[in-house]
Amino acid sequence: MPVKTLIAAIFLFGITSASAAQPAPLVEAEGTQLRVTLADGRVLHSPELIGATLLIATADGGAVRARLDALEADPDDKTGKVWLHSFSAQDKDGAWQPLCMPGPDKRQQGFPLAGRARADGSVAAAPSTELELVCTSGARGKCVRFGYHPWENARDGSPMLPLYNACMRMVRADYGGNDHPYTRNGMTIDIYDDLDVQKLDAGEAMPFEAGWSEQGAVCLAHPRVPENGSLADIASANPHLAGHLGPEACTEEKARALGAVLFNRSAASR
Template structure:
């Protein structure tokens, strides 16, 4: 997450700005998933900022990040994928900030907003953070659950975005523990038409769980029994007692549903 100090250099122009990046003559902010730099003479967006470097804290350490390229995503064309690289403080060399996602992309983007200490997303236009397409925060936006947008019928997508975080990580009880593995195939779908099931006729897949903003509302199986068995999950809360199917999850207020491979 961006901290209070940000130094941005672009084409020989040095700007010292404070979070979310203010100075007497310039303002750097994020609109949706796009950087916006406003100066007295211009309004620059992410595409204009290719080559820019800025200082921010990553995992509690001061880091220098550079924007190497900006391209629209295939999933959501209005989401711009930024190729970020991070500077090695000892060698001065740059390497990709983000790990490769399932499509081999080493990319990410800024997101307007913040996460509070309870793990809830806050629509704060004065704050922003970086996320990668390989992580849950980026994946969920690419899947269409942008917390700043509305669903097909005007639904607030913020709770869907929060539910999606637990979905991706298989964080069943919302304690922040992930019980999944990289590269796991999951069929994600909902009742509002953003994502539709693709495995309904595939006997290799079965219903896993229904998900809400605080985790799974019920579960019929676990994604990886060797990481967390269904028996052990049932010990983690009364909501996991008994079985779970689409109708039961729907009655309990699930926003997102998953089917996974049988194991």
């Protein structure tokens, strides 16, 4: 099942019914919670929707029934704004299975997130009614949990969405900004930015990898997984990075001068 799923309708069994005569509830994303406005004016949020069954349209044009089974505050989130939803999906045999695949932390959770996915792998701002269910095992979910909340402004008043998009590029090692990842699961990376959403881990002695904007890497010191693409391979596939590849051409200072808003260090795989 595709990870990206768009909510098409919601049926709240025991609260309302899917009657043709009854207007469909208004479903929105409010941060990482669902917000549902019923025909009678009542407004319900995720804690009040546990047990609700949703009809969702999948990225491949199909549809599936999903159920909200549980909800918890993200224990790693210091802001109190990230809520982890346990969704299950009904398969063809009627059995319920977790909607999300497990991530490195073994969690199989996700949350709704407003935004419009672009073909290049980035996300555009969208009304709260345009939302997807994203899983914590994927780049979109990971970057929210890292603190890059695309619905908010950063502490300097600037929109957080460019940082969020840069984070997704970084997580996937999407150097060219064309939704072509060069990473693999299980790689260790150290992320940091100038707004201190994420800070450099002083205990990690990994070399500088790249500086990132929402369009991809602005420069690349070394590929994270060389067997997935050497510097020569990446240069050939991404001519716009010419002159900005290699440890001398890409330092934190040079990346910042090229417009990077996010930086990372990594140990190249062997």
